[in-house]
Structures are given as structure tokens and as C-alpha cells.
Amino acid sequence: MQCIYENLMFPPDQSFTIQSEILEDKPCNVLKSHKYFEIVLLENYCGRYFIGDHILDFEGTQLILLGSYLPHCWQYDKKLDPTAQSQSILVHFLPDFLGQQLLDSPEAIQLNKLFSNASKGISFSGITIPKAKKVMQEMLLSEGMARTALMLKLLDILAQSETKQALSSSYFNVVDNAHEGQKISKVYDYVFRNFSNHVSLPVVADILSMTPASFCRFFKMKTGRTLVDFIKEVRIGHATKLLLEDNYNISETSFLCGYNNYSNFNKQFKELTGLSPVIFQKQYRLKYKASSTQSRSNIPLSVRKKVLNDAPEIKASTRSVLRDMTASFQHDRTNIIGILVPTLDRSFFNSVVQGIETVLNKNDYSVLLYQSKESFDNEVLGVKTLIKSGVDGIISSIALQTSNYDHFTDLKKRNIPLLLFDRIVKEVCVPSVRIDDYRGGFSATEHLIKQGCKHIVHLSTDQDVPIFKERLRGYRDALSQYNLPVNEALIFYGSPSLDFGNQCIQNLIENNILFDGVFAFEDYTGLGVLKKLKEYKIKVPDQVKVIGFANETFGAHVATALSTIDQQTVKMGEVVAQLFLKLIKEEHYYRNIPEEIILDTILIARDSSQ
Incomplete structure (x- = not known):
């Protein structure tokens, strides 16, 4: 060669x-x-x-x-x-x-x-x-x-x-000189082409214009082995291939590999493989044949990727026909799952990803992580990037700015597995895992009511995110159940942030609006509330009680520990991964009605509310 x-x-x-x-x-x-x-x-x-x-x-x-x-x-x-x-x-x-x-x-x-x-x-x-x-x-x-x-x-x-x-044996040394490497490769070439015949030392030595003695010293010094050993390994390596293919019996195999004596072939084969040719063939032939004849798709891998990525060189009419054929085997390509999250600035998403990754890794899957940073455009780009990377499916939570879900519904059309967690939408009818946000909102409000609050403020979002709407609905229903009026002047809408919490308290104080409790739809906004109340020297919880939502890590360590609603984040991640692994093994991911798992929330009462 x-x-x-x-x-x-x-x-x-x-x-x-x-x-x-x-x-x-x-x-x-x-x-x-x-x-x-x-x-x-x-x-x-x-x-x-x-x-x-x-x-x-x-x-x-x-x-x-x-x-x-x-x-x-x-x-x-x-x-x-x-x-x-x-x-x-x-x-x-x-x-x-x-x-x-x-x-x-x-x-x-x-x-x-x-x-x-x-x-x-x-x-x-x-x-x-x-x-x-x-x-x-x-x-x-x-x-x-x-x-x-x-x-x-x-x-x-x-x-x-x-x-x-x-891979190479312990006595194989690679030459450190390109010129000498070319000499050795000439020997390799001759042996690979002639190992089925008698390989003569004088002939091989003559290829390098050396005497047999000089060649033997040179070859041993540069490769760490003798020519005889090298020829033997080439022959036995070829013999293993022929035995697995089962086109020749053992005697024929020994002859085709350059052995005129079967007993010598049997001896050298066992020296190198640890098995006799008969036992080797029995142990490995059936496994080799099964794997070689396993049914496969008729669509080339290169074409599959172009179909999935909407490559312009494939006509739209052809693409639509191939897409269904292509999608059915996406799940066995890489053992990598794409995870698309709105942000990693919140411990909530970090903890969920931790739970997902732990379960997936135990099942020999890896993850490819992408942040949308709450941006619709980034989310669309994230989906495209993950698909181009060849992931087996996508686990996602939807960005705050997202109101068009075509990029997700398109995954369904391609039969690419998609599972949503936490932030889910009815428009994308896929398997999902979430907490009971309505019950969490109800519990947070009920807790403040039981602590004596009668004028409870709720900070929510102005964006179309169902989970926050559910928390707001829980807030309204809790007030109604305890015969307290729902005052729209006590409901504020904005984006989750410290500034939003600060601004709401400032607005309440400057407009002399009476309030004795605050339910923030997430903890960072709740922290902003605590900071602003401290600036106004309003005592928490004596004058105003505060509760957040999400159980962010900092909540237990601030000066006035923040009460909150725990979302069981690590458990959520584990459940997400377990559900995804169960469904991805099925032949048709979207055949059945999408499974939805709803986890309970846990009230954690701290200094800010009691």
C-alpha cells in the first residue's frame, strides 16, 4: 500500500x-x-x-x-x-x-x-x-x-x-523523519500488496537498496519489530476479516492469507487473538452478520441533513416528500439532546438543566445548551442551530418575547421530538412538564391573607406568558374565595427585574395607595420590592409582607429572607428528561395525545411574610 x-x-x-x-x-x-x-x-x-x-x-x-x-x-x-x-x-x-x-x-x-x-x-x-x-x-x-x-x-x-x-502495539515506534518514513512506507506498501504470497527478505531489503542484515537492523530500529512479526500481523488481521465475512472456510482463509501450513496458521492466529480460528469465528460471526445486515434507511445522510435544514438545492416538492421519510430516524443519530432556555441568569433554569443533564448523562446522552436571552429572534436561531448540530430532539422553555410559534410547530411537522417545560403554550401541542402555577399563585396570596393582609399588591408581566397569567388567576381567585375585593389599581404589569419591583413600590407610595402585602410573580422582582421598602423605611413584615415565586438561591440569604413558592426545579429537570427518554424510544413521537405532567408547588414561608 x-x-x-x-x-x-x-x-x-x-x-x-x-x-x-x-x-x-x-x-x-x-x-x-x-x-x-x-x-x-x-x-x-x-x-x-x-x-x-x-x-x-x-x-x-x-x-x-x-x-x-x-x-x-x-x-x-x-x-x-x-x-x-x-x-x-x-x-x-x-x-x-x-x-x-x-x-x-x-x-x-x-x-x-x-x-x-x-x-x-x-x-x-x-x-x-x-x-x-x-x-x-x-x-x-x-x-x-x-x-x-x-x-x-x-x-x-x-x-x-x-x-x-x-492502537499500535507497544513496540511500534513512529519514525520522526519524513524521509525515513517514506522508506518504511515502501516496505508497508510491498507487504500489503504481497502478504498472501511468500514475502522474501532479500526482495524487501532490495526495495531500499540495503543488504538483508542492514535492512533488518534498520526496520527493527525504526519500527521496534521484525519484518516477520509485521507480516504475521498483516496476515492475521486479514484472516479475521475473512472469517467474519464467512465466504471461505478456515483452510481456504489460511491459504488466502499466505499460509501453506494450517497448523502454523492456527498457532499464529491464537498467539495474536487469544482464540483459535474456529472459536473466533463462532463467537463473532453471528454478531458481525446481524449488524451488517440490519435494515437501514435508503436516504443518504447528506441528503437527510439538507432536508432537515431546508437546503435550497433540494426542490420544495422533493423536500416535502423526503421530510417524512427523513424524520422517522432522527432519533438514533447522535445521542445529543438540545436544550433551549430563555436565560441562565436565573437559578431556576440552571437547576432544571442540572436535573435534565444528570438523567440524560446516566442514559449515555449529552446535551447541547443554547440561551435565547428572552429574545424571539434568538429562540428561532437557537432552534435552527440545534437542528444543524444534529441533535436527536429539543427540550425548550419559551422566551418572554415569543408570541409566534411557527419554529416549534415546524419541528412537529418534521417529526423532530420537542418537549416544553415550565413556559408552555397551547398553540404548540407537544409533551410538556410544568408546575401548577395557578395553585402556586393561589397559595402565595392565601398565605398573605392568613398573615392578616387585606390590600395585596400583585406584580405580573405585560407579556403573553401563560404561566404568569395562571399565577395572576390564582391571585384573583384567592382574594375572591376570602371575600376580598380585586382592586385593579393593585395589579402592576412589567418585565421581571429589580427595577420593576422598585418602580411599583415607588408608584404606590407616591400615589398614596394603601397596601399591606406584595405578591411578586418572581423572586428578582420581589427582591426589588424589599430594597425599595427598605429605602422608604417601611418595616417588613410588620407593615408590609412580601412573597416571591421561584425560590431563587439568593432568597434565603438576603437581610430579610424572602418568602417564596418553590418549583421543585431539579425534580422538574429529572422528570423532563425521564419523559423525553420514554417518548423518544417510541417509533412515532407524536402519535399519541401529548402527555402533560404537572408538579406541585411548595410554599416556603420566611422572614419577609411572617
Whole structure:
């Protein structure tokens, strides 16, 4: 097999490169080698890879790190999807791409070990693959320092991985000189082309214009092994492939791999694999055949992505036909779930995400997080970004500015799983998890009434968000049930913030409006109320009692601890993830009436109201 030494060119503004490729559907007949380290993520095909002296058949997702001048190639024999093109994400870099000073730091000990071991090639498995894949997908969408930061995160994931395995044998040493590497690759080339026949030492030595004795010393010094050992591993590697394919019996396999003596073949096969050819074939053939013949979609992966992303090169009429076909297998692509939240400035959403991520990680899923920052435009962009990143589905809470839900209903049309939590809307009829906001609003108001309040202010939002409307409805009904009038002058509308709480109290005081209790629709607004009351030297809770909603972390630690309604945030996240995992396993995510789970709220009475 001929070895091609690549001279990779980097753009002047980049110290490393990342690219996504669609790999050609043809056997690889050359070894590649270059001075750069390479991280490669391969998907949607099976075949054989050659890395150093390591030859292995594989299928499914592969994550591999290669060191400098390590000969390698991928040979595509079969595909998981017979009609789809294989795809890869490739990262090329030098270890000192950020300077030698970083590598000399004590924090880089594990990283240096990783780079050292990469000389023999490293494969990763388990949870490392989805973690690395998530970062690599983010890198494709990033630029500048953001991409560099992600690169460091990717390297740290690989360095800290507990599922890495060396590929080349312990005695394989990669040459550190491109010229000598070319010599070795000539030997590789000859052996790969002739291993089924007798390989003569004098002939191989003559390829490099050496005497047999000089060649043996050279080859052993540069590769750490003898020519005989290398030929043996190439032959046995090919034999494992033939035995798994089951096209030849064991005697025929031994002959096709260059063995004229069956007992010698049997002995060498067991030395390298730990099993006799008969036992090896019995143990692995059935599994190999089942995975190779598993039914797959007839739509190429590249076409699926274009359909999902509304690529203009696919006609609208064709896209509509393909979309239903494409959507049915979206759930098995990545094991990554997109989470779209309005903000991470509130501990509520942080805690929910924590609960979601804990459950998903235990089930071998990773998350890709996106903030809309309460913006409709950002929310639409977030949905598009997550879909382009290949997530299996989206878990979302709706932004305050959102009143048009086409981007969510479109996900349903594509049969892409969507689950809403906390802020849900009837217009988007999908599975959901929320708290009983009406009961929470009722309980907060009832608590103030039972503490003796008769003129209770409610701070709500001027935006069309159902959960806040439900809290307002609970407030109104509690007043009515306790025979207290609903005074519209005591209801204020605005955006959740400290300033909104400040302004409302200032308005009440300046207009001499009587009040003895305040129910804020969320805790930050409630904190603004407490601060303004303190400025006016109004005693809490003696003169005015205050309660918020959400149980933000700061509430228990301010000077006057804020009473609140707890939303069971971590539990909500766990329930969200459990429901999503249950539904995503079903063949048709939207077939049944959307399931809605409603969690109870918990009243937490603190100093501000009692």
C-alpha cells in the first residue's frame, strides 16, 4: 500500500483546522502520513482501518487521535447505510499550537501524556465519544477565540478520558523523519500488496537498496519489530476479516492469507487473538452478520441533513416528500439532546438543566445548551442551530418575547421530538412538564391573607406568558374565595427585574395607595420590592409582607429572607428528561395525545411574610 505524505496548509489566521467531510465510497488504497496530529470522528460506515501496525475491522462511530507521521488509512468495505456517504469531522493541529509555554505548565501533565501516547494512535469509546462530538460540532459553528477555547476543551476531554486505548502495539515506534518514513512506507506498501504470497527478505531489503542484515537492523530500529512479526500481523488481521465475512472456510482463509501450513496458521492466529480460528469465528460471526445486515434507511445522510435544514438545492416538492421519510430516524443519530432556555441568569433554569443533564448523562446522552436571552429572534436561531448540530430532539422553555410559534410547530411537522417545560403554550401541542402555577399563585396570596393582609399588591408581566397569567388567576381567585375585593389599581404589569419591583413600590407610595402585602410573580422582582421598602423605611413584615415565586438561591440569604413558592426545579429537570427518554424510544413521537405532567408547588414561608 503506497504511503502519501501530506503537506497540510493552514490559513494564515488559524493555528489549527477543523473541517467536516463527506468521504468517498471507495476502498482506501494508500496510507497517509503528515506531521500534524489528527483527531478524527467517523460515522455511518464500517470497514477496516490501518493505523501503524494496527489493523482492525470496525463499524459505527469511531473517535481516534493520531500522532505525527503515524501512517493511517480507512478502508470502506461495508456501510451501515448502504446508500449513504460516510462522513467525518477532522481536526489537524500541532501540540504547541498555543505555544510551548502551555505544554510546560503543570496543568498540562495529562495533556502531554495524551500527546506522547498518540504516537501509537488512540481510540476512544463510551461517554467520551458523545462528549467530544458535541464539542467538535460546536467548533464547526465557532470562530476565533471561541473556537480555540473549544479546542482546549476537546483536548481536555480526550486527556481525561477513562475509555482510551492504544492502537499500535507497544513496540511500534513512529519514525520522526519524513524521509525515513517514506522508506518504511515502501516496505508497508510491498507487504500489503504481497502478504498472501511468500514475502522474501532479500526482495524487501532490495526495495531500499540495503543488504538483508542492514535492512533488518534498520526496520527493527525504526519500527521496534521484525519484518516477520509485521507480516504475521498483516496476515492475521486479514484472516479475521475473512472469517467474519464467512465466504471461505478456515483452510481456504489460511491459504488466502499466505499460509501453506494450517497448523502454523492456527498457532499464529491464537498467539495474536487469544482464540483459535474456529472459536473466533463462532463467537463473532453471528454478531458481525446481524449488524451488517440490519435494515437501514435508503436516504443518504447528506441528503437527510439538507432536508432537515431546508437546503435550497433540494426542490420544495422533493423536500416535502423526503421530510417524512427523513424524520422517522432522527432519533438514533447522535445521542445529543438540545436544550433551549430563555436565560441562565436565573437559578431556576440552571437547576432544571442540572436535573435534565444528570438523567440524560446516566442514559449515555449529552446535551447541547443554547440561551435565547428572552429574545424571539434568538429562540428561532437557537432552534435552527440545534437542528444543524444534529441533535436527536429539543427540550425548550419559551422566551418572554415569543408570541409566534411557527419554529416549534415546524419541528412537529418534521417529526423532530420537542418537549416544553415550565413556559408552555397551547398553540404548540407537544409533551410538556410544568408546575401548577395557578395553585402556586393561589397559595402565595392565601398565605398573605392568613398573615392578616387585606390590600395585596400583585406584580405580573405585560407579556403573553401563560404561566404568569395562571399565577395572576390564582391571585384573583384567592382574594375572591376570602371575600376580598380585586382592586385593579393593585395589579402592576412589567418585565421581571429589580427595577420593576422598585418602580411599583415607588408608584404606590407616591400615589398614596394603601397596601399591606406584595405578591411578586418572581423572586428578582420581589427582591426589588424589599430594597425599595427598605429605602422608604417601611418595616417588613410588620407593615408590609412580601412573597416571591421561584425560590431563587439568593432568597434565603438576603437581610430579610424572602418568602417564596418553590418549583421543585431539579425534580422538574429529572422528570423532563425521564419523559423525553420514554417518548423518544417510541417509533412515532407524536402519535399519541401529548402527555402533560404537572408538579406541585411548595410554599416556603420566611422572614419577609411572617
